Amino acid sequence: MLSGSTVKGRLEGGQLYTPAYVSRITAMVRGAARGITVPTNLPSVWNSLQQQLQEMHGASGVSVEGSFFQSIFNGLLKEGSVLGSIRAGGQWTPAVFAHAQKESVDAFFSQNSYIGYDVLQKLAIPQPKQYLEARYPDGIALDAVFVHPSVVDMLDTAVGDAIDNGHWIDSLSVLPSYITGPDATRILSICPSLQKAIKSSKAVVFGESCVFSNVFIKGIFDRLEKDMDSFGIGHTVGQGRPVNMNLGSEHKTGSGQYSDTKDLGDNDASSTGVSSDRGSKKKRGKGTGSAKGGSLEKDDDNEESIPVKGKKAHRKNKDAGSSGDVKHGGKKASEKMKESTNVFPDELIEQKVLAVAPELEELGGSDDSNVPLKLLSSHLRPMLVDSWMKKRNTMLSGNAERRRRLLDNLQKQIDEAVLDMQLYEKALDVFEDDPATSGILHKHLLKSMGTPIVDKVLLTLDKDRKLKNGMEVEDSEDEHIQLSTADRTSLVKDLPGALSLKAQALIEALEGKRFNSFMDALRDILEESGLTFKKLDKRLERTMLHSYRKDLTAQVSSENDPVSFLPKVVALLFLQAYNKALQAPGRAVGAIIALLKDKLPASTYKVLADYHSTTVKLLALQAAATDDEEDCASDRMREKKEDLEERLMPELKSLVLGTTKE
Known part of the structure; x- marks a missing residue:
């Protein structure tokens, strides 16, 4: 315009x-x-x-x-x-x-005490975490959601209650479903009650979300410790190293996030802290998982802890420890760790833990080594091993005296038996020209004298092995126990290396045909065991023969049974003829009498031969006898017995004992 x-x-x-x-x-x-x-x-x-x-x-x-x-x-x-x-x-x-954004965010957050970052992204709010932190300074920014402080207060109350009452709790069972494992770990880390419990060594965290009071852990440990004998623990031969017979595998343990772990209760200090970095989200419990039966008897003893600052400090401590092992026997430390795993595998401990606390079953079901139940088992293992070793060492110190008495008693019995066997062995030389009779006498000595001493030696060495390795052994008398070949072989397999080989050779010699070979094998195993094989010298032999002659003469003089009289009188006549002690079975008596023919007066030999012939006939009649009263065999047996008792026995006694007195 x-x-x-x-x-x-x-x-x-x-x-x-x-x-x-x-x-x-x-x-x-x-x-x-x-x-x-x-x-x-x-x-x-x-x-x-x-x-x-x-x-x-x-x-x-x-x-x-x-x-x-x-x-x-x-x-x-x-x-x-x-x-x-x-x-x-x-x-x-x-x-x-912008007003609608603010109203939507405020409404959602006030109603739910949390809001997800995806909700803000849908509302076209850029940088949602920074937006929420600026708008709600008291809120807590997690990885997936932003939560109100009341969520922490709620969890803190539940955790504090569980710790104070000696329970355990899975925080995921208390927290809303939108909070996952990593966020649960973050919230746990800022709970005042947990921080206080960690500092005072009253709690430990396993996995991402599970808090266990040390009272609860110690309760489980105490019950497992009492039931330790059912764990199926054996021992390797020689070194006495424990090995579990049920399971055997290597296991991983979680790393500590808040503090290092140590043994608790009787093992000096408790482990307080968080184990595991990450793990899959666990099955949710109902309420405070522990309140339904996760409580065990409370113990007022507080344990110590050595806190470290995160994984870095944990790694530093680990490296320092390993370098120290190199300087002071790192090999021994690694062997101890391997031994620990072998004695109490995690799988076995898990089974035992679930047996005493079945409510913990909801914490398993995964191959992840960071599952809380697995971490709890790994935490308990060094405590159980330490307790077992203390118990074993105590038993070993007590067993040392038992071993000494056991071996001293064996040595005394061996001394007597070995001298007797050497004394009777000398009589075998007389029969070298008679292979048949010699074989019978060798086998008789092996059975009558060798078998008892072999069984005694094997049983004693097995007891000694068990006592040495800290195993329970009953103080039972086994003097009259007769072992089978299978029993002996089983005992031999459990003995350590060289001793096992010597014992096997002894068994083979016992089942052989030569008594002198058996004596050599017996000498070898005694020397390997640190025992003494006492040799029979001339002086001792004369003393033993004198005592043997005296005892045998008394037996012949007092014997009234005509059948039992024969081997005794033959042994006495053999002693008079050869100055050697003889132990022979009944089937060898005839051959021995024949050998004595040239050594005895004709009258004595005739009576002895008649006595032997009559005794053989009597035994044959007794073997063929029946219950028939009309059987004439009974009359014939009576006649033979009367002939022995009334005629031949007195005559033979007079001849033999008269010769002895002369």
């Missing part, structure tokens, strides 16, 4: 716009801006307005630049005609949308 020399209008981008036109465009921009309720890119809005103007004025219409729309919009924003915020690049967020 022209008014004199003044032109009223607005110059923009090289074009002059009249106030009316500007007013109309301003109304369009205001209406468009107020109609926007979601974040919008303004250049796209200006393009839409340009198209509307072209449609209204056609090709002859004025072309309005986007900068003109933007200039008008900036003016409206400045004067407050439109409300909202604009970012670089023309991204417009109307105030109504």
Whole structure:
């Protein structure tokens, strides 16, 4: 418009716009801006307005630049005609949308005490974690969600109650379902009750979410310790190293997040801290998993702990320990660790733990080594091993005296038996020219004298092995126990290396045909066992023969049984003839009498031969006898017995004893 020399209008981008036109465009921009309720890119809005103007004025219409729309919009924003915020690049967020965002976030957070970052992303809020931290300074930003402090308070109350009452608790059973394992670990780490319990050595955390009071752990340990004999522990031969017979495998243990672990209760100190870095989310319990039966008898003893700062410190301590082992016997330390695993494998401990605390079964069911039940088992293992070793060492110290008495008693019995066997062995030389009789006498000595001493030696060495290895052994008398070949072989297999070989050779010699070979094998095993094989010298032999002669003479003089009399009188006559002690079975008596023919007076030999012949006939009649009263065999037996008792026995006694006295 022209008014004199003044032109009223607005110059923009090289074009002059009249106030009316500007007013109309301003109304369009205001209406468009107020109609926007979601974040919008303004250049796209200006393009839409340009198209509307072209449609209204056609090709002859004025072309309005986007900068003109933007200039008008900036003016409206400045004067407050439109409300909202604009970012670089023309991204417009109307105030109504920002208010709706705020109201939505506030409503969700106040109702649920948490909000997920994905919810904010759906509301077009960039950098949701920073937004929430700025809006709620007291809130806690986790990996997946942002939670209200009341969630921590709720968990802290439950954890504190579980610890104070000697229970265990899975925090996932208390926390809302949207909080996963890693976030549960984060919340646990800031619970005041847990921090206090860790510092005072009252609790330990296994996996990502499970808190165990040390009272509960000690209760399980005490019950497992009492039941330790059922673990099926054996011992390797020689070194006495314990080996579990039920299971055997290597196991991994979780690393400590908050503090290192140590033994508790009777083993000096408790383990307090968090084990495991990450693990799969565990099955949810009902309420505070422990409150239903996870409590064991409470112990007021507090244990010590040595805290470390995270994994870095844990690694540093581990490296320092390993370097020390290199200097002071690292090989021995590694053997001890391997021994620990062999004695109490995690799988076995898991079974025993579930037997005394079946409610912990919900914590298993995974091959992950960071499952809480596995970590608890790994935590208990060194405690059990230490207790077992203490018990074993105590038993070993007590067993030392028992071993000494056991071996002293064996040595005394061996001394007597070995001298007797050497004495009777000398009589075998007389029969070298009679292989048949010699074989009978060798086998008789092996059976009558060798078998008892072999059984005694094997049983004693087996007891000694068990006592040496700290095993329970009953103080039972086994003097009259006769072993089978299978029993002997079984005992031999349990003996250590060289001793086992010597024992096997002894068994083979016992089942052989030569008594002298047996004596050599017996000498070898006694020397291997540290026992003495006492040799029979001439002086001792004379003393023993004198005593033997005296005892045998008394037996012959007092014997009234005609059958039992024969071998005794033959042994006495053999002693008189050869000055050697003889032990022979009944079937060898005939051959011995024949050998004595040239050594005895004719009258004595005749009576002895008649006595032997009559005795053989009597025994044959007794073997063939029946219960028939009309059988004439009974009369014949009576006649033979009377002949022996009334005629031959007195005559033979007179001849033999008279010769002895002379």
